[in-house]
Amino acid sequence: MSLHCLSFAAQTNNTMETYFHLKNNLTYRLNKNQLGECTCLEALRYLKGIYTNKERFQERYLKNIASIPELHKLHSYLLNNYDSVEAFSFKEAFQIESLGFKRMVFDSINITEMINNLGATRLQVAGKQVTRKQYDHFGDSLPETNYHVIYETYTIDGRLLELKLDINLFAVKCWCTSTNKEHWLWIEEEYKDDPLAAIASTFRFHENVIPHIKELKRQGDIMLVEMKTEVNPKGKIIPLTADQYFNLLTAES
Amino acid sequence: MKNRITLEPSTNTHTLEAKNIEVEDLETGILKLIIIGEGIVTHGEHGTLKTESPHVLKYVQQELNPVTNALQNAFD
Structure with a gap:
């Protein structure tokens, strides 16, 4: 398993949950198909701001999760929807309520x-x-x-x-x-x-x-x-x- | 041994061509290369370069994001 995809299990409400720590401060919650504080769509928009072309996204991000069976669903989602989503704009980043995710998204906003x-x-x-x-x-x-x-x-x-x-x-x-x-x-x-x-x-x-x-x-x-x-x-x-x-x-x- | 490799994947890919190229991927965009013959580096937007040493390392420009204090590749 890639160093960028460490997994761990935790018990919440008598249910075992499995989490994967991914690159760029995202934690994938397997049972809920969620990425930390955001939906998969929001995560993909955030990632598109960082990996601004598909070739780099595949090489630097998707390659790390491609070989992990539990992450196949996430991998397919990210790969298949990359072209159709847009990175967060500066104004959209301002409207994000979660302070943690807002900071992450500002990290991905184009400096210009x-x-x-x-x-x-x-x-x-x-x-x-x-x-x-x-x-x-x-x-x-x-x-x-x-x-x-x-x-x-x-x-x-x-x-x-x-x-x-x-x-x-x-x-x-x-x-x-x-x-x-x-x-x-x-x-x-x-x-x-x-x-x-x-x-x-x-x-x-x-x-x-x-x-x-x-x-x-x-x-x-x-x-x-x-x-x-x-x-x-x-x-x-x-x-x-x-x-x-x-x-x-x-x-x- | 290869004679054409992608140095950096992008819309306008940075590409290296030479008689023979040995590549070791050191991760985070760093490559260690042994280039036999002249290495011709092309890109769709930037001008062509030529390498003149058999031992070449490729690094990516870095910037420290002030919001998260994370060092990140600075792509153009």
């Missing part, structure tokens, strides 16, 4: 949608001149390119979420070099005054990997870490520093 609704105050701007390798569509090398990258940090008033969490939220804004689209990423408070450190912190590697990196190549949300030698990643996963990120990154698209 959240910032568009809540507003954000810019804290810092930082830029850097970079040199990057380039390749044509077939992977053949093109002349290197130089350009200026800009990152901005923002704060968002977390009290506006009405989650009884007296917190400020922090984000870094960047622009994709291929599409020029704007992207927002949540960051920790310690990076709020340093946009370059903030963007570097969004890439986190195993501690024993970092000293052996030859170069980094980034394609959207994935990082290819080219190593000087073979390393088996182990130990703590730690964020890159701004120096590590900008000195090792040789290509981004």
